[in-house]
Structures are given as C-alpha cells and as structure tokens.
Amino acid sequence: MRAAGKALAGLGAGLVGLGVRDLIQREHAVQRNYPVVGHLRYLLEGIRPEIQQYFIERNWDGRPYDRDVRSVIYQRAKGGLGEDPFGTELDVHEIGYEYLVHSMAPVAVPDQPFTALVGGPDCTKPYPMALLNVSAMSFGALSANAVRALNGGAALGGFAHDTGEGGISDHHRAGGGDLVWEIGSGYFGARTADGHFDPAQFTDKAADDQVKCILVKLSQGAKPGVGGLLPGAKVTAEIAQARGVPVGETCVSPAAHSAFTTPVELIEFIARLRELAGGKPVGFKLCVGSRVELLATVKAMVKLGTAPDFIVVDGSEGGTGAAPLEFENSVGLPLTFGLMDVHNALVGAGLRPQVKVGASGKVSTGTDIVKRLIQGADYTNAARAMMMALGCIQAQRCHTNKCPTGITTQSAWRQRALDVDLKTVRVRNFQQTTVAEAMRIMAAMGVADPTRLNPTMLRQNISAARSASYAELHQWLEPGELLADPPHPWATAWAAASPDRFH
C-alpha cells in the first residue's frame, strides 16, 4: 500500500515537473498551451505508421493539406531539407495527375534565387519580388505574435509580407520586413469616418519605407464576392488603431468597393494610388469569376493607357480565417484556370510585359511554385503553408479564437505559446528551402531562368492511356492577339466586354 502511494506521489511529481518544463520550453506551442496532455499529439505523430489506417478511415487525409505536405513544411521550417524516404505514394497513373518535364541535360542551379521585378512604365519604385512570399492575412485574423514572426521571417529572408486587409499594425512594423499593404473594401488604415477611401491617410502611410507595394483587394478565393464583419467585441484598441476605426464598434468590409464602380474607374483608382504612393507599384488581387469582367478590366487598361503593376490571382482552393462553406467549396475559378485566364488576357492585350502576375492557392512546395510559373505566374504567395511554418496543426479553430498554437487567436494566454524569435527563423527557413527546391527543379528541367519555362513542360494524365502537355491541353494567346483578331472562344467574351461596366 505504502509502495503504491509512493509510486503515485512519484508519478504526480513527475507530471508536475513535466508540466513546468512544458510551460517554459519555447519550441512546441501545443505543449505550452496544453502542458502534459499536449504530449499525446507528439506521441501519436511518433507512432504514425502504426495508426495511419485509423486516421485514414477517419478522413484525416481529406483535410485541406495532406499529411505528407504538412510534414515536409514542418521539416523545412525546422531547418531540414524535407526529404522523403522510399519513393512516391501517389498514384502516378491517376487521371488528372500532373508532372513536370525534366531535361536530359540539367543546368547548374544559380547562386541567387530568381526574383520578379514588379513595376510597369508608370512606376518609379519597382520592387524585386521573391518567388514565394507571405500571402495576405490581417492582424485580427492572426495574433500579434504570428504577425511579428511572419514579418521577422520576411526581413531575414528578403521576401514580402502582405498585411491583409486589416491595415498596418505595429506588429507588421516590428520585424522591419518588406510590406505589401493591402487595401480592401473597408479601406482600413486609410478610411473616412463613414468608411470611404481617405487619400490623406493613404498618402501618409504609403510613404513608409517598409511599404514596398500596394494591393487593392477585389476578392479572395475562399469567399469571392463576400464582405466581412469584425464584431465590436473583437475591436480592441490595437486593432482599432491599425484599422482606423472606433474601439469596440463593429466594423464592416462591404462586398463591393465604394471607390469605383466600373472597370475604367478601377484602373483610374489604381493610377491615383500609385501617384499618391509616390510611384510605388500598385496592383489588385482577385479570384477570377467571369472572363467578360476580366476582359472588361483589360479593355479599361488599353483605353486609359495605364495598367496595374501587378495582379495577384487567388484560386478558389485558397484559405481563410472564416467563410461560408458554400463559398469555400463552390464559388470562383480554381487557381489553374484563373491564372491562365489572367495571363492570356494580358498577353492578348499586349500588356503582359508590364504587368507582373502573382499566384496563391495551396502553394507549399517547390513543385507548386514551378507549376504556377508555367501556368502564367511570375511569383507566388502562401498563407496556410506559412501558418504551418509557424506551427499550425490544422486544428481548424481559426474562427473560434481558440487556436491551440497561438496563431489565429487574440487570446494573450494562447498566443504567448508562439515564440516569436524561434518562429521567425522557421518562416525564413521554410521560404528559403522551398524556393531553393524550386530553383533545383528548374535546373533539372534544363531551364536557366523562369522566362524559359513553357507549357510543354507541364503534363497531365488525361486518360488511363494518355498524357498531354499544357501546350496541347489549353489555348495560349499570342501577344496582341485580342486587339488584332481575337480567336474563338475568346472573341465572344472580348466582344461582350465593355470598359465602362463590369456586367
């Protein structure tokens, strides 16, 4: 009896010791937030192969990011190369399976990663954009510590950090990393008391040296055409300051912008922002819907003789902190189709050399980057993969304020688990290794620079017996073709598009 008592006391003391250690260690946010019990997660991860079937049966792998991709992101964030043993587990004969075409004569991998110089003829401060950057996620959706670590990572690695539509907070400035300032329909950080665009505030903030580019958000893939609402209870003093709204009052992002109502007005607004920003690059972000509306916007560029410096295409597979299921699953073009449409529309209108194209939607590996470059992008952005580099375990509690890893919560207690210094390095590691892998893939394809990539280099299984390249599968317009002689079926959409109305 006494022995059992002693054993129990020993176990209790051991657990208390473990709990204290969990609370003070910095590496694992889950253990910091859930001392002792948090170990169960790592225990299950450790014996993964044995319990794999259990999880597969419960649709674990049906989540947005499959386990292998997540595991590679974690490894790379921690400084590893993310190498995988044994060989592919994918079904390489599956219809729809895609693969890159390597060369019999690989070239040397360049010493420096490629960048895309963003800035058209009307821009006086072009910005060299990295191949992979932090996609828009606002302070509010993310915790202060998450924003700080992302910005610190961007500074360490020399890539860009999109602020998201919630304005520029002190946390975005803390790391000194390059910022893409996103302006949504709520004009947060540059808005009048009644919610319209305020040029004076915009000019003041855009002058900040850390702000390298401005991005007007039209829509995002997870909820295209839907506005947003931040309940008053969540509008803390810090969030209110970043957004330029009163503390404690519900603030609304309408579905549509009030600064423009036609394609011509959108392009005029962009030109005005560039002027107010002292010549910094200005672009817009959208999830593509109607080809007619896209072409109407391109016609407005042709008519006005000015264009955005960049367009970011978000795929319907993109992530969000919270969105209606219907919009997540069933509205908007997947990235592959939206991206090819934007690229072709710009090529066809003769505007492609001056407008850079960014792409976002589940970009998380070197393959994803190269594939998107082939489909028409100049660079890519990632949101959820960056969250995983911060330690996201895909608990999918972003909308409840109860994120177990301290990433998507405003709870001071939960976010204290996210160690900013440690995660800053992880964000840098993940970006650096992933871009290095993309560079290595391009070298294996015999490509000395991304302009040499072409649609013959990406292939897809189209039946059990055949694969075909993107050059064969899709239509690729010639420079200026839409202006000279639009081919079928682009001709119908081109004829229907007017620069003076969206629809």
Ligand SMILES: Cc1cc2nc3c(=O)[nH]c(=O)nc-3n(C[C@H](O)[C@H](O)[C@H](O)COP(=O)(O)O)c2cc1C
């Ligand atoms: C937590 C979270 C917050 C986001 N907030 C914004 C936002 O403020 N503005 C925006 O344009 N997109 C926002 N997005 C969308 C991302 O910027 C990106 O377009 C999309 O998630 C696709 O990238 P992913 O598949 O790499 O996550 C958010 C995404 C997440 C996951």
